[in-house]
Amino acid sequence: MTTPTTRTPRFDRGSWAQAGAETVRPGVHRIPLPLPDDGLRAVNVYALEGLTEGLVLIDGGWSIPASRKALEDALTGLGHDLGEITDVLVTHIHRDHYTQAVELRRLLGSRVHLGAGERRGLELLGELRTDEPVGSLATLRRAGAHELAERVAGMYDGDFDAAVWEAPDRWLGSEELRFGDVRLTVVPTPGHTQGHVVYLDRTRGLLFSGDHVLPHITPSIGFELGGPPLPLGDYLDSLHLMTTLGDARLLPAHGPVGDSMHARVGELLAHHDDRLAEILAALADRTRTAFEVAGELGWTRRRVSFADLGPFDQMLAVNETAAHLDVLVSRGRARNSTRSDGVDRYAAVAV
Template identity: 85%
Template sequence: MTTPTTRTPRFDRGRWAQAGPETVHPGVHRIPLPLPDDGLRAVNVYALEGLTEGLVLIDGGWSIPESRKALEDALTQLGHDLGEISHVLVTHIHRDHYTQAVELRRLLGSRVYLGAGERRGLEALGELRTDEPVGSLVNLRRAGAHDLAERVAAMYDDDFDPTVWEAPDRWLHAEELHFGDARLTVVPTPGHTQGHVVYHDRARGLLFSGDHVLPHITPSIGFELGEPSLPLGDYLESLHLMTTLADARLLPAHGPVGDSVHARAGELLAHHDDRLAETLATLGEGVRTAHEVAGELGWTRRKVPFADLGVFDQMLAVNETAAHLDVLVVRGRARRTQTDGVNWYVVPTA
């Protein structure tokens, strides 16, 4: 939602989402799959070939006909077909990453792997049987945005398909996966979701970063089922973790391939430092809710007023503001109290 300055040329911002495969390394191909009516435009899945296990995909895409056709067409251009997909390694539970992986398993017998930290969120989806962002609605009401929560809830219907939210074949922890001569290190990176993981190919100098490290935007925080105690704190720790790994090319889920994970992680950490300072300044001397603070902050690199955002983006903005305020509380820069289920924030007096 919030976006730091980037060095990526503007002409790359749309070109990366155009259909068709891009070879980013021998045997590694980026395949953008469409996300209709979504500002992200596309999600990258990566096809790894030349392995004894057949084709391995990193992320699966959204389970819609347009996505499946785009994947099939791209694999045909590469001289492959859907039937060669043996494994889909998913970075996190969101629909544009997970649901088509489950569909491919049902159609082809492919095996689906997912980070163990996503287990509770997946179970909650099965219990609630709704795609409605229940956790985010709870957060909105806690942030004092009751009217906004009602408008968000009205955007969702009851057309829930439980088959695309089935459990994976294997829950992943911090471990190394072997596919022939290829070695992929699973690195848990909680923040965007509790169970987000990235896949580090140290030998080839590649990091499949999912939504954890993105080249143009910062991932949303606090948009999931369940209630992590400090999602932004988790995310910042996971960003710092990236700088301790051997640097690698950035292969993100949204946007073009980047040259350095370390460089982009550094930009994102600096951005959140700036955003924390801006949030603290906006909080000022009064006692305020996250909704009130979000209403006075600018959004995206263009500093769009909160009132000019769509309903869904307003939800993300309020949740992100609450996440920043909660980090300020942990750091002793703000204090939080609760009245009638609503959190109120204030700068402590000396």
């Protein structure tokens, strides 16, 4: 099985991204909200009813007028309004999940909750005053993709709104949250970001998986400020953690609801095993950069050539290739050397 590893508009032509609320089960509603100029088209937020007071949202969406209008309309269709939102439980810090949660707090007084592992990333956003992918650009340069790094950097206009990156009301660790009769277990799942968390409703057998487990794509890896040294290793560990939990319906941030979290996790683990083998084979008897290896791989389920990707997706592809190469190094299957030009070069290790 080949799973897309960069964002693509092809996988989501179904009805999942259409405006309106889908009732997953009584008291749990999936609400897709639009994304601007994004191949994913929409991000799912989930509205939970049946609490002692108000509504709880899982994720907040991107803070743009169209998103807020879509959320308001969907809640109206359910017989609710924005003013009933008491809490927003965010899975991770990325703009399409976090920024509208902050906006809702400003408008309504809603409480915002975020995984404690996101603290440093949020601090860096404030210190650097930019959401330019600084770490990813550094990875591109270490991969020998200097021209691509300059093209991607040129896509960011420096328009930074510090207000949408305010700190949450509460930092979350491994714990259980209670809202009336609803109990949600917070499970840290570093990988996509350092502080990514998922929310498990054990009673109803539901996993609100954010970007950790997605039905049609794998999340980007290594695309954050101040990222860890081995983000793919963290991600694979977090996938294995999911197999230790009871199976649950998959309620992802992008794409339709799935029947089995375990089934999808198995597919993702198999995909990464295949990708690691493919990248190791690309090294063969040659020393290569991550940029060179990425250029030889197929991308998305359609095996699109690297040259046919746009600059942003090329950046994600190089970052993900570097992440896979670093896992191979950690497993003793490859070695890494950095030359005087600052570029990392990899070679296979004979076993």
